[in-house]
Amino acid sequence: MTVHFIWDFDGTLAESHQAIREVLTLLYKHYDLPFDEDWVMAFIIQKSIGDLLQKLAREEGLSAKDLLAFFNREQEARDDMIRAMPGAKAVLEKTSQNGIKHYVLTHKGATTSPVLERLGIAAYFEEVVTAANGFKRKPDPEALHYLIEKYQMTKAHTYYIGDRPLDQQAAENAGIQSLNLSCPSNHINQHIDDLMAILDLLPDMLDASTESLESLTVRKQQEEGK
Structure with a gap:
């Protein structure tokens, strides 16, 4: 997965x-x-x-x-x-090397993509969704649902990374996981002190996605054998 x-x-x-x-x-x-x-x-x-x-x-x-x-x-x-947050490029690079796909969802306007270009990180993202797209504002999950459906994301392996309670609420409303710089850890959110902390979580994320894929493969084989 x-x-x-x-x-x-x-x-x-x-x-x-x-x-x-x-x-x-x-x-x-x-x-x-x-x-x-x-x-x-x-x-x-x-x-x-x-x-x-x-x-x-x-x-x-x-x-x-x-x-x-x-x-x-x-x-x-x-x-x-605007400057890139410490660790942003390193985390994007390392996680991309491990097969993770990246997207942006922000209330900022259409100039978001040019800023990402200037910061040297635009190439990491599959899609950038901004206020210009016209979706309802967070914590409404409309924009997250758009990305989830378009890219056929498995919710258990999809994370919204943010810095405010609003971001955690949006993730919860969409039924996905949350990584958050300010909110405490709970059943759907993992608190991170900084972006580099994501790399410490990476092995478990990848292991969980591999286990899900293996389970799906076994189930399909069992169904085909009936």
Whole structure:
């Protein structure tokens, strides 16, 4: 059985924290809103930027669509600030050598692919799904279901790698496994301290997929022998 890794982008594959901080500071200033930086940054880690903008729209009588357009435009203008997370390329290289297939699923827009190119990691990914694809936002599993069905992924050997509770929730809603940089380990999630920790988990992942394939082969042989 093939193992599939679906990656979140901001905060997981890419270090974009400073760019996001700058954009949110500018957004609050543009709309003349008081900016509690510590609260805002904690909120988007626990929830999401989309949730923050929806909250602002409700409480301040603003257009959520306009807020999101402002954020996306200013974030894309700072794409040059984005750097690959430590260990990202090494993990992609090692896991690809072991037959693992990679994908990106992010709320970031259409400039995601050019950023991946600039970071030198675009070639590792089978497909990059962004906000431009029009799927419902996480934790809705719609985009994950699209990838699972298109690439005929076995859910037991498919992992969504992220950095927020939102990412774990999306994985759980899709019925797949989760690797997460912030959430504690539980029945569907494995906490990782950094991306290099994935390489420590790799042997068990590959063994489990091999055992599943062997079981499937034996079952088919038994059925054919009847």
